[in-house]
Amino acid sequence: MGLTKMGTISVLSFPHSVGFTSGIAVTIFSTQMKDFFGFSMDVPAGFIPQWICYFSNIASIDWIEAAMSIGCLLIIIVWGRYVKKIPGSLIALIA
CATH class of the missing domain: 4.10.810 (Virus Scaffolding Protein; Chain A)
Structure with missing residues (x-):
């Protein structure tokens, strides 16, 4: 696959690769908020429930x-x- 260049990302269009990379960046940012601000709570697995939990516990930073x-x-x-x-x-x- 490496010799035939089948594994490169150039087969995807630019908007697809930018959207995928941005989505991964937002997901990583969302999962690191608990450690960044020192929240002492259990964070749910979903994206929207995580942000609801962060904003509801903003006083415990x-x-x-x-x-x-x-x-x-x-x-x-x-x-x-x-x-x-x-x-x-x-x-x-x-x-």
């Missing part, structure tokens, strides 16, 4: 964990713009 998460995200974004040799995710992990 662990602000220290949320601040650390936002700080690491800012390090990754800002570091990547100014220093190209060392990945920002490595610096955020060490910090």
Whole structure:
């Protein structure tokens, strides 16, 4: 399959590949919200029930964990713009 290029994504149109990638990004973002904001609750499996659960428990955000998460995200974004040799995710992990 590799020699005949049957496994490449070029057989899909651009809107299909962008839609698929965006859908995966939204799904991953949705599943990481609990850890990002430090919610101490059980999250349901469905996409809409997850967001209902997040908004109904917004008062239980662990602000220290949320601040650390936002700080690491800012390090990754800002570091990547100014220093190209060392990945920002490595610096955020060490910090």
